[in-house]
Amino acid sequence: MKTLTVFLLFSSIVFAQNITIGSGYQLGKQNESFGATISPEVYTFNKRKVILRLYAGYYLGNNWGYTDNLDSHSRYEFGFESKNTMVTGKMFFNYFSIGYNLQTNQFIDENDKQILDKKGMVYSFGVGTRLIAPFSVMAKYVWGIESGIRLIVEYDLF
DSSP, rough: OHHHHHHHHHHHHHHOOEEEEEEEEEEEESSSEEEEEEEEEEEEEEETTTEEEEEEEEEEEEEEETTEEEEEEEEEEEEEEEOOOOOOOOOOOEEEEEEEEEEOOOOOEEEEEEEEEEEEEEEEOOOOOOOOEEEEEEEEEEEEESEEEEEEEEEEOO
């Protein structure tokens, strides 16, 4: 699954119409994290009211007071997403995604560090708005192996 997702992401960049980059903040059940994403558009239709694209992201964080023995975590995400303005109009859009998450957690147990790897599906939905021409802001709920609320700022490179 991981190899297929990476292959689809890199091969889609060749056919991508436009690329969007973003940064995000996620508040989860056990931690907070910051990250960056890149999303090449694969297909658009209905005068860009529906945008289908792939995405890849990297998030990094630590416990910041949530879980005592969690020292740090990092995760990679790969998947497919849809930005859709058909329901909410041109200024606002809704968002859906499905992806795969590869996560590494580092715990401290009695002065000994242990690493725990997790992987699995991650899903999200949310709403957003376009602030100024290339910038948009999004709030979405993420669930799967890493649940929480994520705030994203995106910049369109086209």
